Amino acid sequence: MSSHPSHTISLKIVIKVSHQFQIFLESRKNILHTLKTTILSCGWIIYLTYYNSRNIGLILTLVLNRLYKHGYIHIGSFSFSVLSGKVMVREIYFITExxxxxxxxxxxxxxxxxxxxxxxxxxxxxxxxxxxxxxxxxxxxxxxxxxxxxxxxxxxxxxxxxxxxxxxxxxxxxxxxxxxxxxxxxxxxxxxxxxxxxxxxxxxxxxxxxxxxxxxxxxxxxxxxxxxxxxxxxxxxxxxxxxxxxxxxxxxxxxxxxxxxxxxxxxxxxxxxxxxxxxxxxxxxxxxxxxxxxxxxxxxxxxxxxxxxxxxxxxxxxxxxxx
Structure with missing residues (x-):
């Protein structure tokens, strides 16, 4: 007993639609991964550009003041480049009595x-x-x-x-x-x-x-x-x-x-x-x-x-x- 031709056509349509839907979901996943990567990369670049040197300066300030007890040392920002051999600092304060x-x-x-x-x-x-x-x-x-x-x-x-x-x-x-x-x-x-x-x-x-x-x-x-x-x-x-x-x-x-x-x-x-x-x-x-x-x-x-x-x-x- 053979199946009705209309049932066969509808089954092919459902399979084709499901296949296209899977392709759409995979493309959306790729887009989401690309979007996440772009956002994280932009955030990391912004952090390195504006905040990394300041955080390093804050850490150095805390460490130096913990080691040196006879005054106050403040480093606003600190950054360095190995290729150019350059160390850059900003807002350096050294205060004693x-x-x-x-x-x-x-x-x-x-x-x-x-x-x-x-x-x-x-x-x-x-x-x-x-x-x-x-x-x-x-x-x-x-x-x-x-x-x-x-x-x-x-x-x-x-x-x-x-x-x-x-x-x-x-x-x-x-x-x-x-x-x-x-x-x-x-x-x-x-x-x-x-x-x-x-x-x-x-x-x-x-x-x-x-x-x-x-x-x-x-x-x-x-x-x-x-x-x-x-x-x-x-x-x-x-x-x-x-x-x-x-x-x-x-x-x-x-x-x-x-x-x-x-x-x-x-x-x-x-x-x-x-x-x-x-x-x-x-x-x-x-x-x-x-x-x-x-x-x-x-x-x-x-x-x-x-x-x-x-x-x-x-x-x-x-x-x-x-x-």
Whole structure:
């Protein structure tokens, strides 16, 4: 007994429709997978672009403040690139009882792709620059000398009011350092190694630093005037050279150029004391003590060495430094 032709046709239609429906569902699944992948990729790109560096900065801030107990360190954002050897930072704050350092943004470039020559002279100022530092909106403010005041209070037997008293563990660490310092009699003369490859200065003989818009301030709200040194651009080069004495290790050399330098006395914010003397006449932001379009600086200082006092005491000379 054969089936009716209409039943056969309807069955073929149902099979065809179900097959097309399966194809439609598979295509919808592919579209959904593609849409999910696109959304996740866009979200990941947005996170890496806008939020990853800030989260790394937050983690570094928490870790550094956990390790460092004598101040506050803040890193707004931190990112790095291995291919270019570049480290970028933003909103760097370092605040202690005595001073503060603030940097709006900057970056460090370490040219790792340059060939390393272990026989290169450590003190060659014309050596190739491997480390470059760029800083924008640099501010350095000294407003206190609490350690010196604390020493004076301890010397005169006064209660510590400037900084809190040291804990037992901190006192033990200080005493340990003092004992180590007194036991230096067993230490021989520490001079610079003759092997250039054993020193970091053979790897980084020259460091170049550029600062765009800097300010140095000295004063606090207990003084009527604050000394400010402002400059627009600074181009500095750090290197080393042989020391002036064979007992020292090496000599630090910093030379460079500052543009649009102004040294001013400005009124201290929040100062509520009496004015014993009439303040100088103000011009713009403050009284300009010195102003120059170009200033060349040269600073040198010997790095002291460790030597045996009984053997080398008669040959001791003062450490050379100058500005």
């Amino acid at each position: 005595d001073m503060s350092i603030r940097i709006q943004d900057g970056f460090i470039i370490f040219r790792w792709w340059k060939m390393y020559n272990p026989k290169q002279k450590q003190h060659d100022p014309k050596a190739e620059t491997r480390l470059y530092i760029m800083v924008n909106d640099f501010e350095f403010h000294v407003y206190n000398r609490s350690e010196l005041y604390g020493q004076l209070q301890e010397l005169f037997g006064l209660d510590p009011t400037i900084i809190p008293a040291k804990k037992d563990d901190e006192k033990a660490q200080v005493n340990g350092r003092q004992r180590t310092h007194t036991n230096l009699e067993s230490v021989k003369v520490k001079t610079e190694s003759q092997d250039p490859s054993s020193s970091w200065r053979s790897l980084i003989p020259v460091i170049k630093v550029n600062v765009s818009t800097g300010r140095l301030a000295f004063g606090n709200h207990y003084q009527p005037q604050t000394l400010c040194i402002n400059f627009d651009d600074a181009f500095l080069t750090y290197t080393t050279k042989p020391p002036s004495s064979h007992l020292d290790q090496f000599m630090h050399i910093v030379k460079g150029k500052l543009e649009n330098v102004r040294v001013m006395l400005v009124p201290s914010p929040r100062y509520v004391g009496l004015q014993n003397d009439e303040p100088p006449r103000l011009m713009g932001e403050g009284f300009v003590v010195m102003q120059s379009n170009d200033v060349d600086i040269y600073y040198y200082m010997d790095e002291p060495g460790i030597f045996l006092l009984q053997e080398w005491g008669q040959f001791i000379v003062n450490t050379y430094w100058g500005f």
